[in-house]
Amino acid sequence: MSRTTSSDPSFLFLAGSAQHKDLTSIAMSVEGYDATQVKLLEEECILLDEQDNIIGHDSKKTCHLITEIEKGLLHRAFSVFLFNSENKLLLQQRADEKITFPEVWTNTCCSHPLYRDDETNGVEGAKNAAVRKLDHELGITDVKTEDLQFLTRMHYKALQGDGVWGEHEIDYIFFAKKDVKHEINPNEIKAVRYVSKDELEAMLNDKALKFSPWFNLIKHEFLYKWWDSLIAGDLEKHVDTETVHKL
Template sequence: MDPTQEKYLQDEKCFLIDEFDIVLGSASKEQCHLVQNDGNVKLHRAFSVFLFNSKEELLLQKRSPYKVTYPNRYSNTCCSHPLANIEEEDEEFNALGVKRAAIRKLHHELGIQPHEISLDDAIYVARIHYKDPGDGKYGEHEIAYIIIIKKDVQLSLNFNEVSEVKYVARDKIDEFLRETNAELTPWMELLIKNGNLGYWWDNLERIGDLANDDKIIRFNIKSN
C-alpha cells in the first residue's frame, strides 16, 4: 500500500452516521471502509463535487493507481469526506462543513486554490445513499452530499490522488466513456444510469432552485 494513502487511512477521522444522516460518532477512514465479515461497511458521511467550467463542461478525474478504493477509475471532479478532526467541518447548517471539506479537497487533489472557490459557489443540491463492496477488503457505504460548482479554475494535479483530468461536454460524455472504455466509480455509474447527473447538468442555470436538502436519494437501499 502507498505510504501516503496508508497514513490518510489511519489519521483521517470520518463521521459515522445513521441512515438519516445523524452523526453517531467518528472512526478512522480505514475503519469506515473495511468490509466486515458479514459484508457490511460502516455508514459514514461523504461528498461528491461536480465542477463545471463556464462552457458547462464537467471536469472528470481518473483516480490514481495509488488510491485504496477504486484506483484507476474515472469519476466526477472530487469525492471525499468531511473530517471530525478538522475544525468547522462538522457544521451542518446549509451543509457548510461539507462545503469547507470540498474546498479543502479540491485544493489537495487538483491544486485549486481556496480563494478561487467561495462557500457560495458550492451549491448543495442533494444527498445520495449507496453501498458497494469494492474489492472485498475496502468498500463504500456513504451518504454523500452532492456539491455543484460552476467556475473557471486553475489546476495543478496531485498525482498521488489523480492521474489525469478531462473537461467533457454534455453531449460528449457518452462518447467519451465509450471510446475510453472507462470503468467508473460506483457512485458515478449510479448517477449516470439513473439520470441524476443528466438532470442537474441540463439545469445548471437554475441549479440553486433544485436543491432538496430534505430527501436522501437511496440507490438499492431501503430505509427503516
C-alpha cells in the same frame, strides 16, 4: 428532519461482493500500498445513522473495510461537480496509488468531511471539506464555499470487488461553475479532462474506461437534468435539503 427515498433497496454491489473469506486478516495489513495513501487511512470519518445524524467517528480505514460495511457502518462523504464557463464538466481519473477504486474516472472531487469542528456541520461542513480537498487533489484554490451549490444527499453502498474494500456513504452532492486553474496531485489523480455531455457519453460507452460507482449512480439518477438546469440558470429548483436518496 431528513426523509429517505429508495429506487433500489438492495443497493449497488460490484463484482466480487459475494466473497466470504477471512477478510479481517487480509484487511488489517496495508503492506504493499502507497505510504501516503496508508497515512490518509488514519483520518477520522464521520459515522452516521441512515437519517444522516452523527453517531460517532472512526478511521477512514475502518469505514472502508467490507467487514465493517457488512455490519452497517455508514459514513459521510461529498461529491463536487465543477463546470467551466463552456458548461463542460471537469472529470478526474483516480491515481493508481489510491487504495479504494484506483484508476477509475469520476466527478471533479469526491472525498470525506472529517470529524473536526469545521467539517461536521452538515452542508456547511461538507463545503469546507470540499474546498480543502479541491486544493489537496487538484491544486484548485479559486473555488470557495459560496461557489458550491448543494443539491441533495445520496445513500449508497458499493464494494470494490477485491473482497477487502468498499464504500457505504451518505454523499453530499455539490455543483459549481467557475473557470479555475488546476495542478493535479499525482498521488491522488492520474488525469483530468473537461467534457461536454456528448463527450461524457462517449467515455461511458468506451469499454476500456471504468467509472466510479457513485458517479454512475449520480449520472443515472440526476446528472443530466441538473446539467441542463445549470445551463438554463435555474439549478436552485433542484435543491432538496430534506431527502436522503437511497440508491
